[in-house]
Amino acid sequence: MRHRQAIDPERVLVVAPTFMDAALSQSILTEAGLTCQLCADPDKLGQIVSEGVGAILLTEELLAAGQAYGLAEALRRQPAWSDIPVLLLSAAGADSSPGAYAMELFGNVTVLERPVRITNLVSALQAALRARRRQYELRDRLAELERAETSLRKQSERLRLLWEAASVLLTTERPDAMMQALFAKIAPHFQLDCYFNFILTEAGDALRLQSCIGIPEEELPKISRLEFGQAVCGTAALRRQSIVATHIQQSDDPMVQLAKNYGIRAYACSPLIIEDRLLGTLSFASRQKDRFKSEELEFLQTICHYATVAYERVRLIDRLRDADNRKNEFLATLAHELRNPLAPIRNALQIMQLTNYGGAAAEQARGIMERQLRQMVRLIDDLLDVSRISRGKLELRKERVELAAVIHSAVDMANPLIEASGHRLTLSLPGHPVYLNADSLRLAQVFSNLLNNAAKYMDQGGHIELTATCPGKEAIVKVRDTGIGIPAEALSSIFEMFMQVDRSLEKSQGGLGIGLTLVKKLVEMHNGHIEARSEGLNRGAEFIVRLPLAPALGSLDPRSSRSS
Ligand code: ADP
Numbered sequence: 001m002r003h004r005q006a007i008d009p010e011r012v013l014v015v016a017p018t019f020m021d022a023a024l025s026q027s028i029l030t031e032a033g034l035t036c037q038l039c040a041d042p043d044k045l046g047q048i049v050s051e052g053v054g055a056i057l058l059t060e061e062l063l064a065a066g067q068a069y070g071l072a073e074a075l076r077r078q079p080a081w082s083d084i085p086v087l088l089l090s091a092a093g094a095d096s097s098p099g100a101y102a103m104e105l106f107g108n109v110t111v112l113e114r115p116v117r118i119t120n121l122v123s124a125l126q127a128a129l130r131a132r133r134r135q136y137e138l139r140d141r142l143a144e145l146e147r148a149e150t151s152l153r154k155q156s157e158r159l160r161l162l163w164e165a166a167s168v169l170l171t172t173e174r175p176d177a178m179m180q181a182l183f184a185k186i187a188p189h190f191q192l193d194c195y196f197n198f199i200l201t202e203a204g205d206a207l208r209l210q211s212c213i214g215i216p217e218e219e220l221p222k223i224s225r226l227e228f229g230q231a232v233c234g235t236a237a238l239r240r241q242s243i244v245a246t247h248i249q250q251s252d253d254p255m256v257q258l259a260k261n262y263g264i265r266a267y268a269c270s271p272l273i274i275e276d277r278l279l280g281t282l283s284f285a286s287r288q289k290d291r292f293k294s295e296e297l298e299f300l301q302t303i304c305h306y307a308t309v310a311y312e313r314v315r316l317i318d319r320l321r322d323a324d325n326r327k328n329e330f331l332a333t334l335a336h337e338l339r340n341p342l343a344p345i346r347n348a349l350q351i352m353q354l355t356n357y358g359g360a361a362a363e364q365a366r367g368i369m370e371r372q373l374r375q376m377v378r379l380i381d382d383l384l385d386v387s388r389i390s391r392g393k394l395e396l397r398k399e400r401v402e403l404a405a406v407i408h409s410a411v412d413m414a415n416p417l418i419e420a421s422g423h424r425l426t427l428s429l430p431g432h433p434v435y436l437n438a439d440s441l442r443l444a445q446v447f448s449n450l451l452n453n454a455a456k457y458m459d460q461g462g463h464i465e466l467t468a469t470c471p472g473k474e475a476i477v478k479v480r481d482t483g484i485g486i487p488a489e490a491l492s493s494i495f496e497m498f499m500q501v502d503r504s505l506e507k508s509q510g511g512l513g514i515g516l517t518l519v520k521k522l523v524e525m526h527n528g529h530i531e532a533r534s535e536g537l538n539r540g541a542e543f544i545v546r547l548p549l550a551p552a553l554g555s556l557d558p559r560s561s562r563s564s
Contacts (some may be wrong), residue, residue, distance in 0.1 A: 010054035042067035046074035055128040085128035169310035176211035199280035246291035270304035332387040396439040410447030458483030486534040
């Protein structure tokens with residue numbers, strides 16, 4: 001086989017009209033340590049230049065013969081970094097018309113007057129080659145920069161992909177949907193055709209197929225369970241190590257036969273392990289190539305780490321949800337169980353009152369027990385309501401109700417506490433009836449809760465203002481007090497269940513931190529909205545409830561409606 005000889009990028013192209021001239025120049029230049037390429041044929045000049053030369057030495061006869069166009073054309077086609085030096089031997093010197101013509105044609109031209117001393121010719125050529133070397137350096141630098149840019153570009157694309165993958169994993173909670181969305185994002189970038197996600201069986205003795213893409217439906221039952229050590233995934237799970245299989249279609253390894261049957265050529269499988277706990281495996285496969293590049297494997301490995309964390313997140317969310325459901329169930333049972341003995345106790349107290357049992361001291365004790373019982377009933381009823389709401393079991397009996405009437409019954413409920421605390425209550429109601437489509441008992445419960453809180457979280461002798469207005473298509477009810485106020489950082493969380501502002505800041509008031517949760521849920525069930533405002537500690541608090549008005553009577557179905 002003939003090998004093409006490597007071209008010396010610093011060779012001097014000698015263009016001489018006669019073979020004798022050329023041969024003479026070559027021997028002189030070779031002796032001076034320069035590489036020469038002779039060319040007497042003007043038609044070949046362009047080709048040689050495009051293959052690469054360090055400098056060009058030519059005589060003015062070439063110009064005279066009108067044979068320079070091929071060379072000029074080749075020089076014009078040079079890349080931006082290249083400007084091949086041309087040395088022209090001319091009897092008339094630099095200011096001659098051949099010199100000017102050559103500069104116009106070739107650009108980077110040095111004219112040497114003939115006859116030229118050999119040492120001058122050699123040093124002029126060496127200077128030209130030095131300049132050319134700097135051009136080569138520039139070329140290499142440019143290539144390097146271009147390469148660096150291309151990796152940078154690739155890297156930022158990968159980072160973007162990782163970011164997108166992470167957001168898929170963080171926003172989806174069903175593991176199969178999560179994996180499918182993840183696969184759809186990354187598959188086109190790595191020529192992936194399949195993924196397989198196995199998770200540990202409940203018993204922890206094998207793997208169960210959680211989800212996959214890329215194999216026919218009828219094949220799924222065959223891989224619904226994999227034993228430890230079976231196929232690539234079972235082996236990766238057993239060894240707790242990633243496994244990469246290449247050139248699968250040419251492989252006799254029993255481990256990859258299953259993948260081979262599915263036409264897979266390259267396979268990468270990682271065990272999903274968190275805190276030493278094996279969750280399962282995740283693998284990606286391609287039918288389009290025999291192997292993944294190392295940076296692709298690195299990326300897929302990172303994706304597997306992400307998937308592990310996402311799985312753990314989903315597991316924790318499930319556990320939290322379970323715990324929350326159990327807590328709700330427990331609260332419901334607890335409230336029921338606590339509520340049951342209260343009715344007989346109340347009856348017994350009434351019997352004691354009726355029979356005037358035990359005289360004055362006993363009557364006083366009975367009074368205390370009755371008041372405490374009322375407080376217990378209120379707390380337990382709130383608890384029952386909240387647990388009904390969180391389980392979606394609270395129903396509203398909505399009908400056309402008049403806002404002022406609802407507010408008056410709320411005031412009646414809250415009055416005992418307001419009066420006992422020596423507070424002053426100012427009511428300001430609209431001058432005309434305002435109608436809502438609401439459950440009057442539940443809505444009265446909302447306002448009495450707000451009034452009770454105002455009374456609770458205020459020193460003796462405070463002022464409560466309840467204002468109801470109806471500026472547009474909604475009713476706005478504000479309950480404002482001059483009490484201990486709410487710190488800014490608590491305003492947003494105050495409606496959350498069991499949320500209570502630092503007890504040390506408050507008078508000990510008793511309560512479970514569920515009143516406002518109930519209020520908010522009830523307001524929302526009436527398609528309304530509630531917000532809390534306070535200028536800070538000891539600067540009072542204000543609760544603003546907005547409720548939609550009932551439709552005008554003409555458009556109203558006169559029957560009362562039930563909704564949950
Ligand atoms: P509870 O009163 O049983 O603690 P709530 O859900 O009714 O529960 O209220 C939650 C918390 O919000 C209270 O513990 C209290 O810290 C704060 N809060 C409610 N209403 C007021 C108010 N009018 N002024 C100051 N703080 C209030």
